[in-house]
Amino acid sequence: MNDAALDFYFDFASTYSYPAAMRIGALAQAAGVTVRWRPFLLGPVFKAQGWDTSPFNLYPAKGRYMWRDLERVCAELELPFCRPDPFPQPSLLAARVAHAGFDDGWGEAFCRAVFAAEFGEGRQIGDESVLADLLQGLGVAPAPALARARSEENKARLRDATAAAERAGVFGAPSFVTPDDELFWGHDRLGDALAWAARTHPR
C-alpha cells in the first residue's frame, strides 16, 4: 500500500469508468502521481441508496442522455465505443481476477483489457471464457489465475475494496480519493483529482 497514491475506485460495469481506466495511466504519469487501482462492487453501494440496478436503468431520461454523452466522450477521446448488452454487465468475476492480478503485475493491463472488450467491442465480461481469452492475450495462464481469483483470500480483497470505498464516501464510479481524503467523482474529475494529489502529495 502506498500512502502517497491516488485511489482509483471503479466497477467494470460502470460506463464512465471506461474512459477513466483507459486514460488514467498516461495522465497520472504526466502529473507525477502514483495510482492504486481499486476495483470494487457498485451493487452494495447502490443498494444502500435503495437501487436494485444502475440508476441509468431506473431513470430512463438520465440513461438515454448518458449513452449519447458517453458516445460523444469516446469520440472526442478516439476510444472505440459499443454499447454493452445487457447493461449493466456482471462484473464480479472480472473484479476478482483483477485483484488477483495486481500482485503479479498484470492487474492494470487486465483492467484495461476488460474495459476495451466490454465497451469497445461489446463482449460479455461476465463469461469466464471471455476473461480467459483476455488473460491469454496478456500472456497469463487462465486456469491458475481464475483459481486464485476465486480463493477466499482474494474474495476478501474485493470486499475490503468495496468497504473502503463506502468509508471514503463513494456513491458512484469512477471515484478518486486523494491521500488527504478528498473525494472526486466521475471521469470529468480525473484531471482535478490528479492535480489535487500532485499538489498535496508530490512524489
Next chain:
Amino acid sequence: MNDAALDFYFDFASTYSYPAAMRIGALAQAAGVTVRWRPFLLGPVFKAQGWDTSPFNLYPAKGRYMWRDLERVCAELELPFCRPDPFPQPSLLAARVAHAGFDDGWGEAFCRAVFAAEFGEGRQIGDESVLADLLQGLGVAPAPALARARSEENKARLRDATAAAERAGVFGAPSFVTPDDELFWGHDRLGDALAWAARTHPR
C-alpha cells in the same frame, strides 16, 4: 426566438447552475454563440423521476459530496460561495421575475444577481423583499416588475419553458440544448455545449 441560439436551462435552486450562470455570458461571447436563458422548474422534472425534493437531499452521500465539490469548483473559479439554508431554496417567484425581465433587457442581469445573492451571500431568494432589493440594485422598479411576473401571460412562459425542457430530455440542471437538439447536462459540459453550438451553427 433565435434558432441559432444555445438554450440554457436552469433552476434558481440548482447548485451547479450557479457557476454556469456566472460564466456563460463571457464564454459564449468568446465562442461566438448566442445564448437563450431559459429558467424552468426542476420540481415537475424531479417528480417525474419519483423525487419530492432534490436528489442531493434524498441521497446523503451524494449530497455531502456535492457541497464539497461545489465549494472546490467555486474556489477554483474565484466565485464566492455560501451554502443556502434551507436547501433547495424556493425558486418559483425568481423564475417568474426573470421571465418578465427578458423582454426588458434586465433578465440576464437579474438571473446573475439572484444566483450571487443565493450562493454567494446565502440570502433567501424565495422572499419577495430580497428579489425587490435585487431589482432595485439593477435600476428596475420592483412593484411593476413583480406585478408583471405574476401575470397569467408570464406564468405561462415559465410553464412553457419547463415543458420545453422536458421535451428536450432535460432531467437535471443546468442543461444546454443546441439548435440541432444535442443535450449537454451539467456545469462540466458548458464548454462542450458551446463548442458544439459554435461548430454546427456558426453565427
